[in-house]
Amino acid sequence: MEPKISEKAWNPELEKNILKQWEEEKIYDFKPNDDNFTIDTPPPYPSGRPWHIGAAAHYSQIDMIARTARMAGKNVYFPIGIDRNGLPVELYTEKKHKIRMRETERGEFLNLCKDALDDLEAEMILIMKSLGISGDFANYYRTDSEEYRSLTQSTFIDLWKKGEVYLANRPNNYDWVSGTTIADAEIIYDDLQTKLVYMKFKIKDTDKEIIIASTRPELLCACRTIIVNPDDERYSNYIGEKIIVPITNSEVELRTHHSAKEEFGSGAVMVCSYGDQNDVALFRELQLEEIVAIGLDGRMTEVAGEYAGLKPKQARTKIIEDLETAGFVEKIEDIVHRTPISERSKIPIEIIPMEEYYLKQKEKIGKMKDIGKEITFHPNMHKQILMNWLESINIDWPISRRRFYGTEIPIWYCKECSEPHVPEPGKYYRPWNEKCPITNCTKCKSTEFIGEERTFDTWMDSSVSPLFISKFNRDDEFFKKVYPASIRPQAKDIVRTWLYYTLLRCEELTGEKPWSEAWIMGYGLDEKGMKMSKSKGNAIDPLPVIEKLGADTFRFWSASEINHGYDFRCNEQKIESTKKFLSKLWNVSRFLSSFPVIDSGIPTASDKWILSELDKLVKECKKGYEEYNFFIPAIAIREFTWNVFAAHYIEMVKARAYGIDFSDEERNGAIFTLHKTLATILKLLAPITPFITEHLWKILYSNESIHQQKQVNFEDIEExxxxxxxxxxxxxxxxxxxxxxxxxxxxxxxxxxxxxxxxxxxxxxxxxxxxx
RNA sequence: GGGCCUGUAGUCUAGCUGGUUAGGAUACCGCCUCGACAUGGCGGUGAUCAUGAGUUCGAAUCUCAUUAGGCCCA
CATH class of the missing domain: 1.10.10 (Arc Repressor Mutant, subunit A)
Structure with missing residues (x-):
C-alpha cells in the first residue's frame, strides 16, 4: 500500500499555490443575504518599516474569527482597509525627505505622504495576503480616498447642522513640535527628572514671607493666585492677604483650596495659566483671568518680559539663575515628576488657550454606558477599560487639528463677516484648495470666502469604519443587511479612542450600536516583555519569519502562545519550534494516506475509546471557538493529536490496520476510525492553520475546499x-x-x-x- | 494619588466553584532507526505555585496586607 502522500514533510512553499487556488475559486467571496456576519476589521496604519510582528499575529487571529464564523455556517463579510490619515506619516515623510511640513507647499507635501503610504501599504497587504487572511482584498478601502473622506465630512456636516459641533476658546493640550492641538487620549505620562524650586514670596506690607515650591518657575508671570489647604494651620493667619510674586512683582491673593496638599513642597501652591490640568480646573472654578505665557510656537510670550522668545525649558534655567541672584530661592530639589507627554512627538505638552472645534460628548456618556453594557466583550475583563474611560471624560472632544494629511474640515468663512458656512453633504471638499461652493454669505451676502485650513482628528475618520464598510448613505439595501456589524476586533490600547469614538459617532448617526461584540487583544512585546519599538531596535520584522516558516506555523504559534486578551511575547525560536506540530500532523496524515477511505466500519473497544476522546476534543474546541479564543482549541488539538491519537491509538491499531492477524471486520473498524479522527482534526484545525488542513483535506477526503465545510459537532459520547x-x-x-x-x-x-x-x-x- | 489587570520550572502556559504524585509545550541532558515521522520515539533534570499572615482537618486555588510588572486615569 503506497501512501498517497509521499513527501516526508509539510512544505510551506505549497501555501503559495493554495492561495492562488482560493483566489481563482473565489471561495471567500461575499454576497449579502439575510443573515450576515460582518467584521469591522481594524484598518492598519502604515507608520514605518517593518510592520509590527504583533500586528501580524493580531490579523492572523482576526482571520481565525472569520474562518470560525464561516465554518459555523455564517455568511461572512470580512472587509479589508488601510488607515492612511494622520500624523505618523507626516513625521515619516519629514524625516525621509529631510523637509519640514510647514515650509513645504501643501499639495507637494501631501503627494510625498501619499507615495510613502503607498510603499508602506504594499508591504502590509503583502503580509496580510501571505498570512492567508480570507478578507475582501479585491475591494480594499483607504481612509484617505475621496469616498471615505466624503463620508467623514458628510457625517460632520450632519452633526454641525444638528448643533453638535461648536467652536470654543479653551485651554488645550498643545504639542508645539507637531504644531497641533491633541486630545486627552493622545497624552501619555512619563516620569521625568526635574527641579523643584522653593521660592520666597513676600507677604505685602509685612516683613514675612512664605515658601512656594514649583517645577514651573518660568510661569511666575502667569501666576494668578496662591492656594493652601484649608486645614493647613501654617497659613491660617494669612488667608486673603496679598502676596508679591518675585521677579514680576505682581500681587496675588492667598486663598484656600482642598486640592492643595499639605505634604507637597511647603503646602502652598502657585496657580498659573497653565502649569497642569489642575491649574485649568482651578482657573475655571475660581474664575480667574488667564495670562497666555506660552505661544503657539512653544516659546514664552511678551508677558514673560525679558524671558520672551525663550522655550519654557530655557526660560526655566534662566529664571532660576535670576531668582537665585536676587535671593528668592530657599532651596532646589531634584525630583522625578510625572509629566504629560505627547504620544506622537514624545515631548511634554503645554496647555495653551486656543480656538478649536469641539464635538459634544459629555451629555452622551450615560447613553454610551448603556450601549457598553449591551456589547459582549471578549474577554469580558476589558469592558472595564471602556467603563473607566467613560467615568473620566470631563470635556467635549476637540476634533480640529493643525495638520495637513487628514480629512479637511469642510468649512468656508465669509471674508467680510467671518460667518462659517458648511457645504452640502455627499462630496469630498478641500477648502484650502477649492472655491467655496456657496455663492453668497448667508449673513452679509458677500461673495468672498476663505477656506478652513485645519483637518480632523484622525479618529473622526476611523470612528465611522462600521458605517463605511456597510455603505451607509451610499447603498441603503446593503446597509440594512450588514449593519450593525457582528464583531469589532481590535487591540486593547485603543479602546478609549477607536472603540469609544466609534460607539459615540455611530450611535449619533444611526441611533444604534455599531456592533454586538467587541474582541480585544493585547500587545506583542519582545522576548523580554518590553514594548517593541523601532527606536529600541527590538522590533521583529514579520515578513522574513513568515517566508521562512510559513503562514500556518506563524498562525499556530499565535493561537497556541497568545492567551486571549493578555500581552504576549514574540520570540522567533518559539515560532520555529511550533513547526514541529505541523510536521507531526503531516506524518500522521501520510501514514493514514496509505489506507483507503471507507464510509463505515464496526468499531472495536479501542476504536470506541478514541472516538470518545475525539468527541471530548470537539466539545472543548467548540467552547473555545464560541468565545473566539483560539488558545483553547490550539492547545487541545495539539495535545489530542500528538499525545493521545498518535502516541497511543495509532500505535495500538497499526498491526490491525495492516491486517496482520486480524479479521477484515476488525481491520475496517481501525481504518474507519483512523480516517474519521483525522478528518475531524483537520476540520477543527482549519480556522487556525488553513493551508496545511486544506492541502491534506483535498488529498485525502474531498475536492471541495475544507473552508466550505461545516464545522463538526459533538455527539455526546460518554467520556x-x-x-x-x-x-x-x-x-x-x-x-x-x-x-x-x-x-x-x-x-x-x-x-x-x-x-x-x-x-x-x-x-x-x-x-x-x-x-x- | 486613584482604578483595572497580572505574577505557577530558562520561556509560554493548564489547573484557581479548596483535597491532583501541580498537567502540557518549549528549551536542556541521556538512550534508541521500532514498516507515518530523527522536523521522530522513549526516558530524565528542572517550580519553597511573587512574599507574609489569616480562614480551614486541608490552599496554587478563598480573605487581607506587602511587593513587582503592565495598562489606564488624575
Missing part, C-alpha cells in the same frame, strides 16, 4: 478518561521495562495487562509484542 490514563500508564510501563532490560521496542516481553484494559488486549499485545 472514558479513566481508560485514557490507564492506557498511557500501561504503555509507559512497557516501554520502561523494555528499556531497563535493554530490549528493542519490537522485542517481545511478558507483562500482565491490567484487568481494566482487558477489552484492548488484542491491540495491546500486537503493539508491544506481548507474550501470553
Amino acid at each position: 472514558q478518561t479513566e481508560i485514557t490514563k490507564e492506557i498511557a500508564e500501561f504503555n509507559s510501563k512497557v516501554w520502561n521495562e523494555k528499556k531497563s532490560q535493554n530490549l528493542s521496542l519490537k522485542d517481545s516481553i511478558k507483562i500482565e495487562i491490567p484487568e481494566i484494559l482487558e477489552p484492548f488486549k488484542k491491540d495491546l499485545k500486537s503493539m508491544h509484542n506481548l507474550l501470553d
Whole structure:
C-alpha cells in the first residue's frame, strides 16, 4: 500500500499555490443575504518599516474569527482597509525627505505622504495576503480616498447642522513640535527628572514671607493666585492677604483650596495659566483671568518680559539663575515628576488657550454606558477599560487639528463677516484648495470666502469604519443587511479612542450600536516583555519569519502562545519550534494516506475509546471557538493529536490496520476510525492553520475546499478518561521495562495487562509484542 | 494619588466553584532507526505555585496586607 502522500514533510512553499487556488475559486467571496456576519476589521496604519510582528499575529487571529464564523455556517463579510490619515506619516515623510511640513507647499507635501503610504501599504497587504487572511482584498478601502473622506465630512456636516459641533476658546493640550492641538487620549505620562524650586514670596506690607515650591518657575508671570489647604494651620493667619510674586512683582491673593496638599513642597501652591490640568480646573472654578505665557510656537510670550522668545525649558534655567541672584530661592530639589507627554512627538505638552472645534460628548456618556453594557466583550475583563474611560471624560472632544494629511474640515468663512458656512453633504471638499461652493454669505451676502485650513482628528475618520464598510448613505439595501456589524476586533490600547469614538459617532448617526461584540487583544512585546519599538531596535520584522516558516506555523504559534486578551511575547525560536506540530500532523496524515477511505466500519473497544476522546476534543474546541479564543482549541488539538491519537491509538491499531492477524471486520473498524479522527482534526484545525488542513483535506477526503465545510459537532459520547490514563500508564510501563532490560521496542516481553484494559488486549499485545 | 489587570520550572502556559504524585509545550541532558515521522520515539533534570499572615482537618486555588510588572486615569 503506497501512501498517497509521499513527501516526508509539510512544505510551506505549497501555501503559495493554495492561495492562488482560493483566489481563482473565489471561495471567500461575499454576497449579502439575510443573515450576515460582518467584521469591522481594524484598518492598519502604515507608520514605518517593518510592520509590527504583533500586528501580524493580531490579523492572523482576526482571520481565525472569520474562518470560525464561516465554518459555523455564517455568511461572512470580512472587509479589508488601510488607515492612511494622520500624523505618523507626516513625521515619516519629514524625516525621509529631510523637509519640514510647514515650509513645504501643501499639495507637494501631501503627494510625498501619499507615495510613502503607498510603499508602506504594499508591504502590509503583502503580509496580510501571505498570512492567508480570507478578507475582501479585491475591494480594499483607504481612509484617505475621496469616498471615505466624503463620508467623514458628510457625517460632520450632519452633526454641525444638528448643533453638535461648536467652536470654543479653551485651554488645550498643545504639542508645539507637531504644531497641533491633541486630545486627552493622545497624552501619555512619563516620569521625568526635574527641579523643584522653593521660592520666597513676600507677604505685602509685612516683613514675612512664605515658601512656594514649583517645577514651573518660568510661569511666575502667569501666576494668578496662591492656594493652601484649608486645614493647613501654617497659613491660617494669612488667608486673603496679598502676596508679591518675585521677579514680576505682581500681587496675588492667598486663598484656600482642598486640592492643595499639605505634604507637597511647603503646602502652598502657585496657580498659573497653565502649569497642569489642575491649574485649568482651578482657573475655571475660581474664575480667574488667564495670562497666555506660552505661544503657539512653544516659546514664552511678551508677558514673560525679558524671558520672551525663550522655550519654557530655557526660560526655566534662566529664571532660576535670576531668582537665585536676587535671593528668592530657599532651596532646589531634584525630583522625578510625572509629566504629560505627547504620544506622537514624545515631548511634554503645554496647555495653551486656543480656538478649536469641539464635538459634544459629555451629555452622551450615560447613553454610551448603556450601549457598553449591551456589547459582549471578549474577554469580558476589558469592558472595564471602556467603563473607566467613560467615568473620566470631563470635556467635549476637540476634533480640529493643525495638520495637513487628514480629512479637511469642510468649512468656508465669509471674508467680510467671518460667518462659517458648511457645504452640502455627499462630496469630498478641500477648502484650502477649492472655491467655496456657496455663492453668497448667508449673513452679509458677500461673495468672498476663505477656506478652513485645519483637518480632523484622525479618529473622526476611523470612528465611522462600521458605517463605511456597510455603505451607509451610499447603498441603503446593503446597509440594512450588514449593519450593525457582528464583531469589532481590535487591540486593547485603543479602546478609549477607536472603540469609544466609534460607539459615540455611530450611535449619533444611526441611533444604534455599531456592533454586538467587541474582541480585544493585547500587545506583542519582545522576548523580554518590553514594548517593541523601532527606536529600541527590538522590533521583529514579520515578513522574513513568515517566508521562512510559513503562514500556518506563524498562525499556530499565535493561537497556541497568545492567551486571549493578555500581552504576549514574540520570540522567533518559539515560532520555529511550533513547526514541529505541523510536521507531526503531516506524518500522521501520510501514514493514514496509505489506507483507503471507507464510509463505515464496526468499531472495536479501542476504536470506541478514541472516538470518545475525539468527541471530548470537539466539545472543548467548540467552547473555545464560541468565545473566539483560539488558545483553547490550539492547545487541545495539539495535545489530542500528538499525545493521545498518535502516541497511543495509532500505535495500538497499526498491526490491525495492516491486517496482520486480524479479521477484515476488525481491520475496517481501525481504518474507519483512523480516517474519521483525522478528518475531524483537520476540520477543527482549519480556522487556525488553513493551508496545511486544506492541502491534506483535498488529498485525502474531498475536492471541495475544507473552508466550505461545516464545522463538526459533538455527539455526546460518554467520556472514558479513566481508560485514557490507564492506557498511557500501561504503555509507559512497557516501554520502561523494555528499556531497563535493554530490549528493542519490537522485542517481545511478558507483562500482565491490567484487568481494566482487558477489552484492548488484542491491540495491546500486537503493539508491544506481548507474550501470553 | 486613584482604578483595572497580572505574577505557577530558562520561556509560554493548564489547573484557581479548596483535597491532583501541580498537567502540557518549549528549551536542556541521556538512550534508541521500532514498516507515518530523527522536523521522530522513549526516558530524565528542572517550580519553597511573587512574599507574609489569616480562614480551614486541608490552599496554587478563598480573605487581607506587602511587593513587582503592565495598562489606564488624575
